[in-house]
Amino acid sequence: MLLLTPGPVMTRPEVRAALAQDIAPWDNDFKAVYLRVLERVLAVAGGIPGEHVTVPLQGAGHFITEAAIRTFVPLGGKILIPATGTYADRMVRLAREAGRVPVLLPITEDTPTDPLVVEAALEADPTISHVGVVYSETGSGLIHDAVAIGAAVRRAGRRMIVDAVSAFGALPMDISQQPEIDAVVFTANKCIEALPGISFAVAPVERLKQCAGQAGSWSLDLADIPTYNGRPRFTPPAQIVAAFDRALDFFDAEGGRVPRLARYTANMRTFYDGMVRLGLTPWLSHNRQGPIIVNIRVPNDPAWDLQRFVDALKAREVLISNFFNTPTPSFRVGCIGAIGPDDMSRAVAAMDSALKEIGITRREAACP
Ligand SMILES: *Cc1c(COP(=O)(O)O)cnc(C)c1O
Numbered sequence: 001m002l003l004l005t006p007g008p009v010m011t012r013p014e015v016r017a018a019l020a021q022d023i024a025p026w027d028n029d030f031k032a033v034y035l036r037v038l039e040r041v042l043a044v045a046g047g048i049p050g051e052h053v054t055v056p057l058q059g060a061g062h063f064i065t066e067a068a069i070r071t072f073v074p075l076g077g078k079i080l081i082p083a084t085g086t087y088a089d090r091m092v093r094l095a096r097e098a099g100r101v102p103v104l105l106p107i108t109e110d111t112p113t114d115p116l117v118v119e120a121a122l123e124a125d126p127t128i129s130h131v132g133v134v135y136s137e138t139g140s141g142l143i144h145d146a147v148a149i150g151a152a153v154r155r156a157g158r159r160m161i162v163d164a165v166s167a168f169g170a171l172p173m174d175i176s177q178q179p180e181i182d183a184v185v186f187t188a189n190k191c192i193e194a195l196p197g198i199s200f201a202v203a204p205v206e207r208l209k210q211c212a213g214q215a216g217s218w219s220l221d222l223a224d225i226p227t228y229n230g231r232p233r234f235t236p237p238a239q240i241v242a243a244f245d246r247a248l249d250f251f252d253a254e255g256g257r258v259p260r261l262a263r264y265t266a267n268m269r270t271f272y273d274g275m276v277r278l279g280l281t282p283w284l285s286h287n288r289q290g291p292i293i294v295n296i297r298v299p300n301d302p303a304w305d306l307q308r309f310v311d312a313l314k315a316r317e318v319l320i321s322n323f324f325n326t327p328t329p330s331f332r333v334g335c336i337g338a339i340g341p342d343d344m345s346r347a348v349a350a351m352d353s354a355l356k357e358i359g360i361t362r363r364e365a366a367c368p
Contacts, residue, residue: 002318002343006138006166006293007190009337011247015194018246023238026231030238033245035230040248044257045184045202046174053208055201055222058237061165061187063220064199066094068161068183070215071222072130072207073100079130079161080105080121082113082149085139086325087163091132099216103128109327110284113144115152122156130182131160136167136292139325141283141332143290147172154180159207165199166190166292169251170261170336175202182207183222188240191260191292193338194247197240250338265291267335267344274348278355281365283330295330297365303358304366306331312354318347328367 003010023030038054047054057064069091073079079095081088082105095102105121107113113133122128131153135146146162153160159182164173168186175181183203189196201222208223215221225233254260268291272282275296283295298304309331310322324330333347355363 001314002339002347003337004318004320004333004339004347006321006332006334006336007187008196009190009193009334010339011193011195011243012250012338015243015247015250015338018243019195019239021239021242023242025236025238030241031231033242034232034236037241037245037248038230040245041200042202044169044173044251046176047202048176051205052175052202053205053226055203055208055225056236056241057199057201057220057222057225058197058234059199060196061163061185061199062090062094064185064187064201065091065161065163065165066098067215067217067220067222068185068201068203069095069100069132070098070217070220071211072159072161072182074129074214075099075216076101077130078103078125078128079132080118080125080128081132082107082118082134082144083109084113084134084137084142084144085109087134087138087165088132091134091163095132102132109140110142110288112142112288113149115145115148118149119152119156122153122158129158131158132163133160134163135171136164136290138166138293141290141293141295142288143167143171143292147178150178150180154178161185166336168192169257170264170291172257175204179204188244188247191264191336192244192247192251193336194244195240197237198244261291263340264335266341267291267339268294270341270344271333271335271348274345275351278348278352279363283326292336293332293334295324295326295332297367298329298331299355299360299363300366301360301362303360305358308358309354312357313350316350316354318350
């Protein structure tokens, strides 16, 4: 089966094989793996040992995003969140339910966030301490330039939390050049091509120390985790960490972030152009389309039924999401994971055939 969900992604058999062992999480053998993983993540983030630290947390991306908000934004504090789409909305909810005050910055969902608009919003409200940015908005497929937005946050003298869940390992990130960042957060199961179960934040050591105890939750206090000197605090998903370590071997063997981004971009281009050739309409224009996920507008044909399409594709060994996150109906296809352009071509052919099977004769978009 070709898994084209934008996380969890296709993994290599060697990565999955790393799960098949019993591990004692507090044993010295595992401790070495655990420390190595934290060091390797720090290097991918551009972190400087001693100045920045990798903080692991059990669980999904929402957990690490909430933990970063709780740790760095004080109770009752304000965080400005550009309304990039679904994942920005989720950050808003996480902040609100944690007793922080999210301030949604309206933007057009198919347009990259303008750093000057962020800067103006910060100047207009000096009580906002943080900006929360979704780097790669998995809802739309659009990239929001975390480097340029960060520069605006820095000029305004505020702090930034970056949801890099579907960006980390592919899009540029050098925390050593972005002193305004409090945390860059991501999970194992997207661009690093490992398995779900652990998430990470990379953060400045000094900021973590300053913010100790403000999370209002022991489990989600990122400042607490490094105080255990590289020992897991609570039972870690040890097999998942071992698989992550193995996935990093393949990341390094590929040549790291730049070649990985090039492969994902080639995947996206192959798929995007293939969809256009089939007469379908991508949700984003060619020049706005990011390399991580492509949304396709549903055909203007009464026979359209997303679940039937997904089932017909699955019968052709291609699995996509059976939901969408765009404002108008679409179907979503991930371009990330242990896959290449040939796989994307195979998906295009399968989609052509699946559309015919479910009786679609008009392929132009219902909502252009
Ligand atoms: C996948 C994703 C998340 C987190 O999802 P989980 O299901 O909690 O792991 C957060 N932000 C973005 C942009 C994502 O793509």
